[in-house]
Amino acid sequence: MEPQVVLTGLPTPDQLAGAWTRAIARTSHTAMSRRALHAHLLVLAGTLLDAVTAEKFDPTGPAEVGSALVAAHFTEVAALQRTVTVLGEQLENCPGAGGGRLTAVLAALTAGYAQALRDRTLAEQERISASAFAARVAAEQARWNSEARFAAVFADSVIGIGVGDIDGTILEVNRALCDMLGYTAEEFRANPIWEFIHPDDTPGVWDQVRSLLTGVIDNVRFEKAYYRKDGAEIWTHLVLSLVRDQQGRPRFVVAMVENITERHHLQTRLAHQAMHDPLTGLPNRTLFFDRLDTALEAGPPEDAVGVCYLDLDDFKAVNDTLGHDTGDALLRAVAQRLGAELGRDGHLVARMGGDEFVVLVEHSTGIDHLQRVAQTALDTVRRPVVVGGHPIVVSASVGIVQHTDNGTASGAAELMQAADTTMYWAKADGRDRYALFDAERHHIDVSRFALSARMPDALAHGEFVVEYQPLVRLKDQQTTGVEALVRWQLPTGERLEPTQFIPLAEDTGLIVPLGRTILTDACRQAARWRAADPGMRLLMSVNLAVRQVREPGLVADVVQILADTGWPAELLQLELTESEFMGTTENSLAVLRDLADLGVRIAIDDFGTGYSNLAYLRRLPVHALKLAGPFITRGSSGHDETDDVDMEIVATVVRLAHILGLTVTAESIETPAQLSRLRRLGCDTGQGWLFAPAVPPHDIPGLVHTPPWNSHPQPTPDRRPTTRSSPAPRR
Amino acid sequence: MTRPSVARVYDYYLGGSHNFDSDRAFAREVLRVYPELTAITRDNRDFMRRAVLHLCSRGIDQFLDLGSGIPTAGNVHEVAHSVNPRARVVYVDHDPVAVTHSRELLADTDSVVAISDDLREPRRVLQDAVAVGDLDLTRPVAVLMVSVLHFLGDKDRPAELVDEYMSATVPGSHVAISHARSDGKRDAAATEEVYNRSRSPNPMQFRTADKIRALFGDLTLVDPGVVHLPRWRPEFDPDADPDADPDVGEDYPALAGVGRRD
Numbered sequence: 001m002e003p004q005v006v007l008t009g010l011p012t013p014d015q016l017a018g019a020w021t022r023a024i025a026r027t028s029h030t031a032m033s034r035r036a037l038h039a040h041l042l043v044l045a046g047t048l049l050d051a052v053t054a055e056k057f058d059p060t061g062p063a064e065v066g067s068a069l070v071a072a073h074f075t076e077v078a079a080l081q082r083t084v085t086v087l088g089e090q091l092e093n094c095p096g097a098g099g100g101r102l103t104a105v106l107a108a109l110t111a112g113y114a115q116a117l118r119d120r121t122l123a124e125q126e127r128i129s130a131s132a133f134a135a136r137v138a139a140e141q142a143r144w145n146s147e148a149r150f151a152a153v154f155a156d157s158v159i160g161i162g163v164g165d166i167d168g169t170i171l172e173v174n175r176a177l178c179d180m181l182g183y184t185a186e187e188f189r190a191n192p193i194w195e196f197i198h199p200d201d202t203p204g205v206w207d208q209v210r211s212l213l214t215g216v217i218d219n220v221r222f223e224k225a226y227y228r229k230d231g232a233e234i235w236t237h238l239v240l241s242l243v244r245d246q247q248g249r250p251r252f253v254v255a256m257v258e259n260i261t262e263r264h265h266l267q268t269r270l271a272h273q274a275m276h277d278p279l280t281g282l283p284n285r286t287l288f289f290d291r292l293d294t295a296l297e298a299g300p301p302e303d304a305v306g307v308c309y310l311d312l313d314d315f316k317a318v319n320d321t322l323g324h325d326t327g328d329a330l331l332r333a334v335a336q337r338l339g340a341e342l343g344r345d346g347h348l349v350a351r352m353g354g355d356e357f358v359v360l361v362e363h364s365t366g367i368d369h370l371q372r373v374a375q376t377a378l379d380t381v382r383r384p385v386v387v388g389g390h391p392i393v394v395s396a397s398v399g400i401v402q403h404t405d406n407g408t409a410s411g412a413a414e415l416m417q418a419a420d421t422t423m424y425w426a427k428a429d430g431r432d433r434y435a436l437f438d439a440e441r442h443h444i445d446v447s448r449f450a451l452s453a454r455m456p457d458a459l460a461h462g463e464f465v466v467e468y469q470p471l472v473r474l475k476d477q478q479t480t481g482v483e484a485l486v487r488w489q490l491p492t493g494e495r496l497e498p499t500q501f502i503p504l505a506e507d508t509g510l511i512v513p514l515g516r517t518i519l520t521d522a523c524r525q526a527a528r529w530r531a532a533d534p535g536m537r538l539l540m541s542v543n544l545a546v547r548q549v550r551e552p553g554l555v556a557d558v559v560q561i562l563a564d565t566g567w568p569a570e571l572l573q574l575e576l577t578e579s580e581f582m583g584t585t586e587n588s589l590a591v592l593r594d595l596a597d598l599g600v601r602i603a604i605d606d607f608g609t610g611y612s613n614l615a616y617l618r619r620l621p622v623h624a625l626k627l628a629g630p631f632i633t634r635g636s637s638g639h640d641e642t643d644d645v646d647m648e649i650v651a652t653v654v655r656l657a658h659i660l661g662l663t664v665t666a667e668s669i670e671t672p673a674q675l676s677r678l679r680r681l682g683c684d685t686g687q688g689w690l691f692a693p694a695v696p697p698h699d700i701p702g703l704v705h706t707p708p709w710n711s712h713p714q715p716t717p718d719r720r721p722t723t724r725s726s727p728a729p730r731r
Numbered sequence: 732m733t734r735p736s737v738a739r740v741y742d743y744y745l746g747g748s749h750n751f752d753s754d755r756a757f758a759r760e761v762l763r764v765y766p767e768l769t770a771i772t773r774d775n776r777d778f779m780r781r782a783v784l785h786l787c788s789r790g791i792d793q794f795l796d797l798g799s800g801i802p803t804a805g806n807v808h809e810v811a812h813s814v815n816p817r818a819r820v821v822y823v824d825h826d827p828v829a830v831t832h833s834r835e836l837l838a839d840t841d842s843v844v845a846i847s848d849d850l851r852e853p854r855r856v857l858q859d860a861v862a863v864g865d866l867d868l869t870r871p872v873a874v875l876m877v878s879v880l881h882f883l884g885d886k887d888r889p890a891e892l893v894d895e896y897m898s899a900t901v902p903g904s905h906v907a908i909s910h911a912r913s914d915g916k917r918d919a920a921a922t923e924e925v926y927n928r929s930r931s932p933n934p935m936q937f938r939t940a941d942k943i944r945a946l947f948g949d950l951t952l953v954d955p956g957v958v959h960l961p962r963w964r965p966e967f968d969p970d971a972d973p974d975a976d977p978d979v980g981e982d983y984p985a986l987a988g989v990g991r992r993d
Contacts, residue, residue, distance in 0.1 A: 026773075028746050029745040029746055029772075029773045029776055029803070029804055029805070030804050030805065031780075031804040031805030031806075031809055031810070073746065073803075073804040075746040075747070075748075076746050120748065121748040124747060124748035124749050125748055125749075127749065127832060127835065127836075128739070128748075128749040128750065128751070128801070128828065128832060130835070131828050131829075131831040131832035131835060132751075132828045132831075134831045135827035135828045135830070135831045138827065138831070139827060
């Protein structure tokens with residue numbers, strides 16, 4: 001055989017494997033390196049050479065070669081094509097080639113390749129199908145598990161769950177949702193979600209739902225009300241989630257609905273409570289200030305913000321006399337009416353506390369507008385309220401402030417303070433009326449407030465000093481007494497007259513300790529004068545405020561002071577103004593009687609300014625009348641008929657007083673003419689600048705011993721105080 | 732199984748029969764547009780083989796193959812085991828069929844497992860790779876992202892994913908990436924279009940050479956860097972065809988590289 005091989009030019013196995021390797025190396029993807037492939041093909045080449053040269057043809061070998069190619073992953077058709085080609089070229093000179101041996105070998109190889117490729121393909125197909133099937137089974141198992149879990153969650157959830165498609169059709173609902181809204185599942189499915197619109201839904205809610213259905217957003221949550229089938233309203237916390245299909249297109253909507261009705265009501269109630277007054281149901285000061293702040297911030301210049309601050313007049317008396325239940329009922333009725341009358345015009349009516357209400361006019365067209373509002377409020381309050389069968393009539397005082405008013409600061413607090421002050425002006429001006437804010441008056445009030453706040457300190461630091469004005473017997477122009485008059489000597493050097501601070505002291509109640517101090521100072525001073533000159537016997541006349549009289553312990557105080565200073569009661573005179581006398585109660589009269597019983601003289605000050613029932617004087621523990629200054633100045637110039645009438649009155653009063661055993665003192669005598677008239681009419685004593693103004697205590701002895709008015713009939717101008725705040729300075 | 736799958740389509744490119752009619756129909760559609768794709772696919776497998784051999788030569792014996800697909804001739808574990816029979820390989824794919832098939836094939840092979848996860852969830856992948864695949868993150872690992880990142884859109888932030896995987900490894904670990912490029916042959920770009928039609932198994936996003944380089948972040952590139960697939964260390968291929976021109980045109984449509992964490 002060897003020579004044949006050489007002779008026929010058959011390739012060696014290595015040559016054949018080399019050519020073969022080059023032919024098919026890049027035809028298919030295999031894991032073999034080129035070297036490994038060559039080694040592999042070398043074996044196959046040997047098999048093929050054997051098959052070609054064997055005496056008897058056996059197709060097994062070539063068929064195995066075809067199969068081995070497939071096993072090495074030469075699965076591409078090109079691998080077979082090139083194999084057949086390269087083998088045909090390499091082996092065409094084989095001995096039996098002409099006899100069909102080569103064709104038979106290649107046919108067997110091709111058949112073996114085809115059989116192996118078919119087997120491999122079928123095997124791979126079977127494997128991948130089995131894998132696909134297994135994967136699907138696993139996926140379905142997972143899906144089934146997931147669905148079973150979801151079904152359990154869906155069915156047994158305490159949260160209502162519904163699934164709808166993106167047209168709004170409801171597909172599935174769970175038990176909890178049915179229970180929550182009172183519909184059966186069938187009823188739900190028959191209604192699109194749009195049927196569940198609630199009037200309280202804000203437009204934004206459904207806009208968001210539409211955005212969700214069109215896939216703009218993926219979920220949305222809000223609080224929303226629903227009507228149950230039975231018509232009851234429930235509040236829910238609703239979460240909508242979009243479910244998309246595999247391509248990302250909106251497909252379903254899942255709604256999760258939690259019933260929060262109780263929580264909602266509680267929150268609403270708490271929010272309402274926080275903003276409303278429990279007694280009247282009106283907005284409270286918190287809500288009021290919220291609205292006021294908002295209005296002030298918004299502040300369009302053409303519309304001003306205005307407030308009417310309203311306080312019932314004498315409401316305390318209603319509570320005190322008719323009881324708090326009646327008072328509360330009255331407040332409720334008034335609140336309700338104010339809310340109805342003024343709320344109708346869009347104004348906010350709030351209760352600030354106690355018997356104080358406020359009307360916020362957010363768009364005031366001017367003071368006229370506010371005055372109309374205030375007038376309506378006053379008229380409304382004035383309408384009788386029937387409580388427990390009894391009609392009660394109350395009035396109110398209203399302070400009106402407009403935000404743009406000069407002098408009001410921009411803040412809500414300042415505005416309200418101004419309104420409060422203005423309301424008190426309405427009270428002071430006589431109640432049952434409104435007052436308009438006045439910047440100057442407000443400024444004065446603020447100063448007054450500052451003064452009254454300083455007063456306790458001033459008292460402690462001895463800033464209040466007492467001066468004395470001689471009381472002169474007209475008959476012989478001898479000094480028979482002095483009136484103690486208090487001044488406030490401020491640390492700044494400024495000196496305040498009693499009219500500037502006594503009313504404040506009366507308001508704050510400081511008049512009680514202040515009055516005690518003045519009385520003590522006066523008595524001690526009088527005692528000093530007498531100690532220095534035992535011959536000097538002066539009546540000490542001291543003003544008394546009705547508030548002091550009402551204060552328990554006045555009598556004891558007076559007794560104590562007289563005892564401490566050693567001043568005799570008979571030489572003490574206490575003055576009370578006529579109007580204060582008229583306002584005295586039985587208790588106060590008893591106090592005055594007790595004082596009179598001690599021997600203290602009681603005088604009616606400013607007599608003639610009130611409307612005293614003259615006959616009533618008999619019943620009063622009074623020893624002296626002091627004629628009011630205006631009477632004297634007006635009634636004694638003697639120039640016209642009015643003067644004549646006044647003179648007649650003075651004459652009558654003097655006569656009557658004398659009949660009743662009272663002495664008469666004329667205040668504010670300024671001219672010799674007045675003096676001579678008063679003397680002629682029988683006035684007992686007088687005081688005024690004609691004689692002397694109030695002077696420091698050390699000046700008194702000199703005035704008593706050498707009265708300047710006897711040597712100098714006219715008062716010297718430079719002795720007059722430069723500030724004449726009152727023609728008859730008291731105290 | 733009416734929907735084509737990336738793994739089975741790839742198997743078809745490589746001459747396998749682990750595929751269905753829908754996969755073959757889709758693959759033929761691609762090949763009509765770009766007939767060289769089968770060759771590129773083989774180049775890609777060759778790169779993977781060279782990369783694995785290179786990494787084995789650097790002493791790496793743990794491989795995390797992300798997007799492993801259907802096992803076919805010359806799998807990672809076969810290449811690795813040819814030099815280190817104890818090398819550990821974890822195959823990861825999100826195609827349940829591919830994973831099921833891999834498991835069947837690997838049933839008798841210790842030290843190699845296939846897990847079903849989405850590579851876009853690195854934490855989960857790593858967790859499973861450690862728990863199921865016995866991957867030891869205290870020793871260097873090779874992460875293979877061969878021909879897979881171009882199936883992720885920019886919104887999947889591929890560069891950050893690479894960084895997340897590599898941050899979980901210790902220094903000395905590597906990542907091998909191959910990726911189709913958008914600034915190569917025009918025919919190749921047509922492939923992208925086919926993949927992005929509705930019947931596609933998975934949309935593709937080709938990237939520019941710069942973007943592909945950026946995927947490696949601050950890792951150190953192993954020589955010769957990010958290059959055309961066949962140019963990456965051809966010396967590691969004992970199969971190199973002495974007759975064939977090893978070089979390819981500048982517009983070759985796929986790039987590859989290996990990065991190292993220092």
